[in-house]
Amino acid sequence: QAQVVESGGGLVQAGDSLRLSCTASGFTFSTYGTGWFRQAPGKEREFVAYTTWNGGLTDFADSVKGRFTISRDNAKNTMFLHMNSLKPEDTAVYYCAADPRLGYKNYRMYTYRGQGTQVTVSS
DSSP states (O other): OEEEEEOOEEETTTTTTEEEEEEEEEOOGGGGGGGHHHHHHHSEEEEEEEEOSSSSSSEOOOOOOOOEEEEEEGGTTTEEEEOOSSOOGGOOOEEEEEESSOOOOOGGGGGGEEOEEEEEEEE
């Protein structure tokens, strides 16, 4: 069964760092662009970060630029979101997705979408 599964979420304090992982199985992960999204309580899901299949191109939401980085290890079918200088407003469920088809900032365009991992940042 083709799927992506997020891990690494948790409760941290403002200013801390956290690394999320997204592990894929059942499809050729290394050929697809992949992205991260998040959804805070009462808000719509929003784009966080994107990387092409080889990491040659990355993009970030303005709210996380300079604090978050994205990377991937195709040999391990895994993508990472490195989050630094976390803020309470980063609190959300974080989702990973693969194969954006049309428009990598639109979560619904992705073929493979995970169930999410909770990140909570206390002040």
